[in-house]
Amino acid sequence: MYVVVGLGNPDKKYEHTRHNVGFDVLSILSTQLHTPITKLRCKSLVGEGSVGGERVILAAPQTYMNLSGEAVVQLMNWYKVRPQNLIVVYDDVDLEAGKLRVRAAGSAGTHNGMRSVIGLTGQQTFPRVRVGIGKPDHPGYDLADYVLGRYPKEQQQTMFDAFLRAADAVKEIIQNGTEKAMAKYNG
16 A cells, blocks of 8 residues: 655645645546545545555645644554655755656755654655756745745646656556656656
């Protein structure tokens, strides 16, 4: 069994903002796997489906980003998953918009949601799929405003394509392992 957590903020006003990459990728997975994410459990909206015969839980924490770890700890305990069977999908300002980076482990970097996940689970060795959102163009631009902002029109297709590739990367991790997903999607 795998638990796939997409990081984001739950309010409607945050839908499709840069910081809600995880929710957008989960939405695609939900559609592809015919798995509605509607059940409230462990401070998250969850859906249960499968990939290649493997049971998969899709989870969108309903905490705010900075408290994501609270939901992830509860999900791991409820579903009794080991860290290597937790996959976290989230945005990354340090990657160019639309680029993916799959990793088997690592630090939180500058991402507060991942700081919460790592801090509360006490784990860094779980697969993650980072989706690049790029950095603000203007020096001095407030990073919080940037990540909570929406994509410009000319970037929307690039980001949608990245969400599709990220969903494929998640399925690749589940079916063939993180190393194969890294070889296929990090480039």
